Amino acid sequence: MVRAVRDVGDQGPEEAPAEPALRLPADEEIDRWVRAYLRHAPLSLTLREVNRLIAVEAVGQGRGPVLDVGCGDGFWWTLREAAGREVYGIDVSAREIAQAQTRIRATLTDVSRARPFPDVEFSEIIGNCSLEHVRDIDAALRNLRHSAAPGARLLMFVPTPSWAYQGHVQSWLLAHAPRLAMTVAGALNGFFQHWHLYDAKVWVRLLAQNGWRVRAVHGLGSARSELMFRLFLPPAFGSFLLKQLTGFYPSRLGRWLPDALLAPAARLMRWAIADPLVPADSPTAYEYLLVAEAAELPAELPAELSVEL
Secondary structure, three states: OOOOEEEEEOOEEEEOOOOOOOOOOOHHHHHHHHHHHHOOOOHHHHHHHHHHHHHHHHOOOOOOOEEEEOOOOOHHHHOOOOOOOOEEEEEOOHHHHHHHOOOOEEEEOOOOOOOOOOOOOEEEEEEEOOHHHOOOHHHHHHHHHHHEEEEEEEEEEEEOOOHHHOOHHHHHHHHHOHHHHHHHHHHHHHHOOOOOOOOHHHHHHHHHOOOEEEEEEEEEOOHHHHHHHHHHHHHHHHHHHHHHHHOOOHHHHHHHOOHHHHHHHHHHHHHHOOOOEEOOOOOOOOEEEEEEEEOOOOOOOOHHHOOOO
8 A cells, every 4th residue: 555645734744545546557668668778778777767657657647847857868758658748857967968958848957056947837847866966955846846837746756765775785784784784875875976865754844844745655666676776786887987978878789689689688677666666664665756736835934033054
């Protein structure tokens, strides 16, 4: 059962009744995403991105203009059915934006410093594991709220605070050598530049104070997907570094491979993501998907109450 979260008050989030069953995409659609990503990104990233695609489709697609925060190269949008919607994207990497502009309307923007596309009000905003990398998260969430149309929806993927402790090795280290386990987790979070690793309840409150009311929180991840992610993570580091040098993952060479040669890897991916959505408090959840809607924006603190840092 996937848990939902209702409005935030002084007593914190109130648990809501179970949501109606989520509608997962068709198997054929998931197969298409898997094959496309295997020709674009390393296996570990393929697992994560296909899982997120399934989750977004499961919670339903909105209408009107959509903003992708941290859009990267925009490849996501070559796989999703936009249904005539205008798709916009922002990122802080000029190289990524140059590629994204061949797929969507993208521009170089730091969301913590400026409102994206100030002439557009978005009916849906997606943060695909991007907002945890923004140092000034309050400013980012407020700028996104100012960009939202009335009734807009925010779909935000963020890592769980325990994601770097998952896996058999880290579990063993945490039980027998916790300092070493924490060192490994710190190195992983440092490599991926994670500024914000919070429990779901903290995210709910953080969003509320910036004008977003969380309606549901879902978990992504299973024991299978985590096993495969950890297994293929070491070569993924090499692929990531090569992309920094060339602008592309070496997996791009797979575009010349026939489907028959990719079939074993594709079956492995499908096996790993057989259970894409789990309860938010599941021990296997490596990410949250927070579904929020635009609410009344709280007033800024009076100047005399603000604190200079």
